[in-house]
Amino acid sequence: MQYSAKVMDHFSNPRNVGELADANGVGEVGNPTCGDIMKMYLKIENGIVEEVRFKTFGCGAAIATSSIATEMIKGKPIDVALQLSNKAVFEALDGLPPVKLHCSVLAEQAVKAAISDYYRRQGVDPLPIVGTLADPHECAGGCCTG
């Protein structure tokens, strides 16, 4: 698999691995059938993503996309974190092999799932804010870059 140096770095030295005991937004996406599962733990305070951790069952690309996604949202306001797109993840990693594009979509969705959970816990309906999450594996060129 031809991975960029950035992907290899985030795979070998993933950032923010683990869980958060006091997380107030937890999202898990993916499924064991296709071999990728990402779980994101957020601690959101005063509208800022103060702390973030992740755990991933998946290939090198899956670990790298979830790792870099945590870096990209840490310390950011919720609405900025919500805007994290798979395209941004892809670019931050200097690209991904076409067959691994769904990993970047999954990372975006893991963040959105965690934020949705945060809103739900606050008693706020996340749907109008976050939207629905499409199946990353059915994303036949629609949302992915290429």
Added chain:
Amino acid sequence: MDSTNRIIYLDHAATTPVYAEVLSAMLPYFCNRYGNPSSNYGPGQQAKQAVEHARAQAATALGCTPAEVFFTSCGSESDNWAIKGTAHRLAAEGKRHLITTAIEHHAVLHSMAALEKEGFDVTYLPVDRTGLVTAQQVQNALRPDTALVTIMYANNEIGTIQPIAEIGAVCQNAGVLFHTDAVQAVGAVPIDVCAQNIDALSLSAHKFNGPKGVGALYLKKGTPLPSLIDGGAQESGRRAGTENVAGIVGLGAAIELATAQLAEKAKKLTALRDDVIHTLTTALPNVALNGHPTLRLPNNVNLSFEGIEGEGMLMLLDMRGICASTGSACASGSLDPSHVLLATGLPHEIAHGSLRLSFGAESTVQEAQAACEALLDIVPRLRAMSPVWGDIITGKKPSLLR
């Protein structure tokens, strides 16, 4: 390997290095003895003799006569030829049923799929948890309109060796042609096509330290088989194309060497294999062996490590210079993990966490130990990152290993 001296190559099931003796045997046929075997003059006949010598070497290795050996470009071609040729020939007699297994190599499975599109009816025999089919299953599946049974001798992923002689006997009694894809078996286990009741057999040189790009089909004398490749009269008019003389010479030299060293190699590899299996299944929790424990290729280790994914393992091994392979989807580029592992009843997530190590005759105990040490570090590291493993050790979800 050229890339670095410190590569530990444990993917011999994928391909093997050409032996120095094999290369020496091949070299004259590139720049010096470059004649076309179909040419009537000296150099042509010299090349022809080399091809016929290799044919005799292959025949000795398989226990058949040279006239029953046909050279092809690879195992996949031999599979396609035997299967499609037989199917097309016997369809004319109203026989449109074919029997195979769920764990065949894609060269067989995709040939079957192509034939299904043409209206053939294919029975894919299921395997048990160790990857075995039984002769009884074959017996039960046979129909008056069965044209062919094709069952691989030994599986490339999980190493399981089928009861070939018994299956062959069932086919013989029923008068049905029995073909076996023996690509992984030749050079690893003793083959005797007569004693094992085999009518057709595919093999590939690059699996037993011969060159890539050459294979063979054994076809029992008197078995009609329409050509896959039409053209000149090479291979007794049955497979056209100017012979890959150097490659064929390499195949002959390699198969002779492999057969001569077979017993000794098997003994050494079996000990290495069993040691690695024992180490990894006892030193780490939630590790399971795939394939049959004893009816198994001497060099094949295939394990599932619960809670983690295979490509990640391969990448971390690669960073330590260790070459292996996996049945995970992520490494194959499709969304499904190995069809072989799924056929043995493994749940998807367990199949994704599988690793295959396949040793060669030159693999050392030190290399096997280095691989084990690497995995004893890699597996816990990936598990620490995995939400699936986290759920298992906290008891939130049960282990899926049986």
